[in-house]
Amino acid sequence: MPPSRQRNANTESVDNYLKAILALSGPEEQRVSSTSLADRLGVAPASVTNMLQKLASSLLPLVEYERHRGVLLSAAGKRRALEVLRHHRLIETFLYEVLDYPLEEVHEEAERLEHFISERFEERIAVKLGHPKFDPHGHCIPAMDGKMPKQISVPLTDLREQGTFVVDSVSDQDALLLRRLRAHGITPGARLQVASRPPDDFVLRTSGVSKALHLSRDLAAAVRIRSAH
Amino acid sequence: MPPSRQRNANTESVDNYLKAILALSGPEEQRVSSTSLADRLGVAPASVTNMLQKLASSLLPLVEYERHRGVLLSAAGKRRALEVLRHHRLIETFLYEVLDYPLEEVHEEAERLEHFISERFEERIAVKLGHPKFDPHGHCIPAMDGKMPKQISVPLTDLREQGTFVVDSVSDQDALLLRRLRAHGITPGARLQVASRPPDDFVLRTSGVSKALHLSRDLAAAVRIRSAH
DNA sequence: CTAATTCATTAGGCGCGCCTAAATATGGCG
């Protein structure tokens, strides 16, 4: 075995880098900076550089990386990232539907388990759940072939006009926030009348509740909406 | 923080050492040698010594260790080992009962996942399964408080007299072996007539099958039996 | 009771993923 051989480590850490790049590069697949990765992953920027160099120079590179110019997923990297994302969202759905987890707690557990389940496990829970298309936060579950439909929703904070909307999805990043949203009846599928939106204060009405609802900016930022079909 | 502080790492590797010590020390809790641990874990003996020293000298030691005299679990170590064993066996039961895994495949998956599930996950699957006492191999599942009833079964290979018995449990260590046993109808609970046992050849009759069954030593070694109540 | 054999430990090293501190690009502004 030649000494300079780099094996393609698919470790938990590698998975997390790939997921972060996928999330940060957005739908237009823009290059992602080291700093933003470092922020998101909670590691030092130097650690990011290190890892990116490793990922880029392996036999089957998972990223395309140029010094000082950010990073992008390679085809293989994207495949793996979507596989892990699929694991994550299937597990979330499973915890919610089958094991009766409260919505706020599915993310943390899925975040750990997504790296360790087998293909068989993935397939079995997908069957059990009837091949769901969305997780309980309203996020789309990538198909086995890695295809994902385009997002048509927008962040509530991007909204300019008033009107009636449907909650498309809620962020899974912050359990506390999520619980507060749920307490206000804001869960995927809920109907929402946006009455007005002065800066940093969102006045809403939800179905069945007469009183107006004020949402702070951080709460609103965790909600994506689409037009009431 | 004093520099010599050793944190009590509860990593996957530590868990595996604790499980191995639990298994090898047997019901009489005998001291376990470095070599037997090295064999079981598939690592070099030197690595074992290293780890044992670390485990023994942490703030809350997980093992009692004396140079050249082997190792034993401390109370804390035993607690953790039983917790992981409980995880393992609950997961196996879950995979078998809820996700319809074939019996031979539950072990490998459980072996990975046991280290990463939360207390909540453990509790939820236990509830879902109705707090089972045995896993699908026939092994007893430790209770939450770490209590385990004594084994009353004996290895088929230890048997001296003929007679009718019930299969208590089958080993989960070797998937191939397990599949061959299942093909012969030897699963926990099955009735077994032991007709004769010349060295290294076990002649059996199973319920419903008229033809005699010959088991090689390696197969027989994977079966534990008890008297047909 | 000594010698040989077997078992266990020490010593030193490696890859991984992280860190800090120091050096170096890049891009915007005066």
Add this chain to the structure above:
DNA sequence: CGCCATATTTAGGCGCGCCTAATGAATTAG
């Protein structure tokens, strides 16, 4: 255009869990 602030990379180190080679302890055989 050159300078500065910020972003990024390089250099050097650390703990973990593993390795091999060499040393040392325990046990068994003669």
